[in-house]
Amino acid sequence: MSSTFRDIPSVEAVLSELRDNGSWPHALAVEAARTAIEHAREAVRAGEAAPDVAAISAEAGAILQELARPSLRRVVNATGVILQTNLGRAPLSERAMTAMGEAARDYTNLEFDVEGGSRGSRHEHVRDLLRRTTGADDGLAVNNNAAALLMALHVFAQGREVIVSRGEAVEIGGRFRIPDVLRESGARLVEVGTTNRTYVEDYANAITEDTAAILRVHRSNFQVTGFTARPELGELAALAREHGILLLDDLGSGCLVETADYGIEHEPTVRESLDGGAELTLFSGDKLLGGPQAGLIVGRGELVETLRRHPLARALRVDKLTIAALNATLMAYVSGTEREEIPVWSMLALEREQLEPRARVWAEAGGGRVVESRSMIGGGSAPGAGRPTWCAALGAERGAEWLAGALREADPAIIARVEAGETLLDPRTVAERDDGHVSATITALLGR
Ligand SMILES: *Cc1c(COP(=O)(O)O)cnc(C)c1O
Numbered sequence: 001m002s003s004t005f006r007d008i009p010s011v012e013a014v015l016s017e018l019r020d021n022g023s024w025p026h027a028l029a030v031e032a033a034r035t036a037i038e039h040a041r042e043a044v045r046a047g048e049a050a051p052d053v054a055a056i057s058a059e060a061g062a063i064l065q066e067l068a069r070p071s072l073r074r075v076v077n078a079t080g081v082i083l084q085t086n087l088g089r090a091p092l093s094e095r096a097m098t099a100m101g102e103a104a105r106d107y108t109n110l111e112f113d114v115e116g117g118s119r120g121s122r123h124e125h126v127r128d129l130l131r132r133t134t135g136a137d138d139g140l141a142v143n144n145n146a147a148a149l150l151m152a153l154h155v156f157a158q159g160r161e162v163i164v165s166r167g168e169a170v171e172i173g174g175r176f177r178i179p180d181v182l183r184e185s186g187a188r189l190v191e192v193g194t195t196n197r198t199y200v201e202d203y204a205n206a207i208t209e210d211t212a213a214i215l216r217v218h219r220s221n222f223q224v225t226g227f228t229a230r231p232e233l234g235e236l237a238a239l240a241r242e243h244g245i246l247l248l249d250d251l252g253s254g255c256l257v258e259t260a261d262y263g264i265e266h267e268p269t270v271r272e273s274l275d276g277g278a279e280l281t282l283f284s285g286d287k288l289l290g291g292p293q294a295g296l297i298v299g300r301g302e303l304v305e306t307l308r309r310h311p312l313a314r315a316l317r318v319d320k321l322t323i324a325a326l327n328a329t330l331m332a333y334v335s336g337t338e339r340e341e342i343p344v345w346s347m348l349a350l351e352r353e354q355l356e357p358r359a360r361v362w363a364e365a366g367g368g369r370v371v372e373s374r375s376m377i378g379g380g381s382a383p384g385a386g387r388p389t390w391c392a393a394l395g396a397e398r399g400a401e402w403l404a405g406a407l408r409e410a411d412p413a414i415i416a417r418v419e420a421g422e423t424l425l426d427p428r429t430v431a432e433r434d435d436g437h438v439s440a441t442i443t444a445l446l447g448r
Pocket residue numbers: 144145146147172176217218219220221250251252253283284285294295379380381
């Protein structure tokens with residue numbers, strides 16, 4: 001049977017069928033109907049039979065459903081990587097979400113001094129908590145840590161030299177490269193030392209009249225092992241003081257607590273950086289801090305004040321939702337309840353004995369087994385660190401990649417990882433409220 005373009009239903013016919021299946025804005029429905037009809041034409045051109053009106057309107061309906069689906073959706077992170085940048089890094093605490101919700105729903109005193117009835121500053125809201133949690137003189141929040149670094153370099157080193165160790169002039173991820181940020185800030189990079197070894201003399205020899213600062217960058221997403229050398233922060237601080245130049249410390253994750261208490265290797269804390277003599281310490285809000293995306297700059301009072309008054313502070317400022325979430329997150333540290341409250345720490349604190357039964361339920365649902373593995377911190381924190389965990393390891397006739405893809409088609413999508421021909425699901429990064437969804441999806445895909 002040969003079919004012709006005349007067998008393809010009209011836009012009107014498709015629309016009338018669509019109308020019986022829900023109410024869509026007319027313009028969107030017409031667009032979807034036209035797209036589906038165009039696909040039918042292509043099929044006829046390729047020598048296939050023309051789809052009927054039901055099939056075409058079903059496709060138009062699917063196009064509309066897709067349009068109505070938010071682009072940003074929640075997913076279930078079963079990768080075991082706690083700070084997955086591609087999955088949005090740190091999930092927020094209940095306290096942070098409540099604070100964000102309230103700030104979102106209502107008006108706030110964002111830049112208003114309620115007692116005095118006069119204009120206030122949004123920066124005031126985070127200042128005291130940053131001081132209290134880090135011991136710094138002063139603190140400021142901007143859009144993210146990349147912005148914090150760009151701003152600090154622009155304000156304090158534009159047109160001048162900044163000394164960085166060759167082993168630290170690195171790419172942090174997402175195309176964020178220290179040399180590029182330096183160039184964009186208007187500062188000139190002076191690289192010293194070698195990839196594996198840099199001594200304090202290397203810095204000292206590079207200091208000229210044009211030097212504005214020494215920048216230290218935490219090697220947050222890689223390790224240099226073996227024949228290595230790197231000066232202590234204190235040595236660099238002494239050198240910087242002697243020459244009247246600044247010492248900036250980009251910590252990346254910027255931990256406020258001792259990671260060794262969680263069974264992972266020590267990650268430098270913000271306090272250590274400040275005590276070590278950094279004049280400004282920069283870190284992210286959504287890495288190990290466990291809060292919203294933000295770049296936090298803490299350190300010497302007059303330097304922070306200079307940044308706060310700079311026009312870039314306006315361009316890079318955080319919004320009320322970020323301030324609300326950041327304050328709530330910092331409050332958990334003040335209360336000493338971060339382990340219970342902040343998901344990043346709660347997840348890290350889980351012992352593998354607690355994870356084994358959850359992994360076992362998933363493994364049994366899919367006829368797989370449980371295997372010992374490691375959960376990683378990720379997000380450019382503690383590159384070597386990880387915590388022992390149990391994963392469900394599933395095999396599928398059609399292959400591990402097929403299974404990982406099928407899990408991603410669930411709603412919400414379940415993100416697993418593939419290792420040595422098996423699909424692994426780590427319960428550490430899955431909220432317990434999602435355990436049932438994971439089991440049900442595995443059963444639907446593999447259950448027998
Ligand atoms: C992650 C990271 C950054 C960038 O921080 P964002 O908050 O993602 O902008 C900068 N420096 C270091 C050392 C990092 O680890």
